[in-house]
Amino acid sequence: MSNDTTLVLGASGKTGRRIVARLRLRGTPVRAASRTSPTPFDWSDPGSWDAALRGISVAYVVAPSVPGPVHEFVARAESAGVQRLVLLSGRGADTWGDSTFGLDMRSAEDAVRRSALEWTVLRPSNFAQNFDEGLFHTPLIAGELALPAGMVPEPFIDIEDVADAAAAVLTEPGRHAGRVYELSGPRALTFGEAVELISRASGRPLTYRQISPDEYAGTLVDEGFGEDDAHHVAEMFVLMERGLIAATTDDLATALGRTPRTFEEYVVRAAAAGAWRR
Numbered sequence: 001m002s003n004d005t006t007l008v009l010g011a012s013g014k015t016g017r018r019i020v021a022r023l024r025l026r027g028t029p030v031r032a033a034s035r036t037s038p039t040p041f042d043w044s045d046p047g048s049w050d051a052a053l054r055g056i057s058v059a060y061v062v063a064p065s066v067p068g069p070v071h072e073f074v075a076r077a078e079s080a081g082v083q084r085l086v087l088l089s090g091r092g093a094d095t096w097g098d099s100t101f102g103l104d105m106r107s108a109e110d111a112v113r114r115s116a117l118e119w120t121v122l123r124p125s126n127f128a129q130n131f132d133e134g135l136f137h138t139p140l141i142a143g144e145l146a147l148p149a150g151m152v153p154e155p156f157i158d159i160e161d162v163a164d165a166a167a168a169v170l171t172e173p174g175r176h177a178g179r180v181y182e183l184s185g186p187r188a189l190t191f192g193e194a195v196e197l198i199s200r201a202s203g204r205p206l207t208y209r210q211i212s213p214d215e216y217a218g219t220l221v222d223e224g225f226g227e228d229d230a231h232h233v234a235e236m237f238v239l240m241e242r243g244l245i246a247a248t249t250d251d252l253a254t255a256l257g258r259t260p261r262t263f264e265e266y267v268v269r270a271a272a273a274g275a276w277r278r
Contacts, residue, residue: 018163067107153188
């Protein structure tokens with residue numbers, strides 16, 4: 001069997017669905033895999049992995065929320081004849097030190113980088129789309145976003161840029177081998193500044209309030225998160241407040257030959273689509 005298809009894990013997720021659309025538009029044979037896809041894939045069910053890997057040349061990997069499974073997945077990918085892996089990780093993963101945040105991503109990086117396959121790691125900053133597709137959306141609809149983030153800025157990246165970078169890496173064998181791309185937007189903003197831009201573009205009086213990590217974890221538990229998951233998310237903000245991942249990078253330009261989209265561009269698109277309309 002010839003291996004000429006690209007496997008996209010997490011194909012119904014934020015990055016996966018965008019990457020699948022880009023690959024299809026390019027005419028690249030693609031297999032979209034997730035728990036609900038016609039090709040099922042579940043990290044907790046290794047029995048689903050082999051069928052997803054059959055006939056695959058390159059795989060886009062989004063790590064599960066627990067450390068460990070990617071090591072076995074990589075071994076099976078090698079046995080199945082996969083040639084390349086592209087892993088979605090997190091910005092500055094090797095600077096996180098003793099933080100409990102991101103153990104899953106660091107484990108996945110270790111698995112991919114130790115493999116005999118050609119690999120590339122994408123480490124994006126926080127997605128701009130978290131404000132309209134993720135955790136920050138519901139509080140903004142209610143009028144106030146309260147997070148444990150102060151004056152340390154974040155170089156939010158447009159997820160469309162992440163998808164563009166992933167599609168390029170997936171379809172350009174050799175060029176990105178052994179690269180770790182730290183992907184950021186073109187400038188860093190505080191969360192307060194980000195909310196102010198959203199407020200102006202949407203025409204709504206939105207506010208930002210800083211709270212403690214413990215307060216935020218408690219809020220997430222009240223919203224239905226498990227305690228471990230809530231503290232994991234809160235720990236991300238503790239990590240961000242160290243300032244180690246606050247700077248912008250040129251890695252998107254290196255990968256794509258163009259500058260990143262601005263946060264303002266994202267806000268205008270999302271506001272025009274009614275993202276923060278009551």
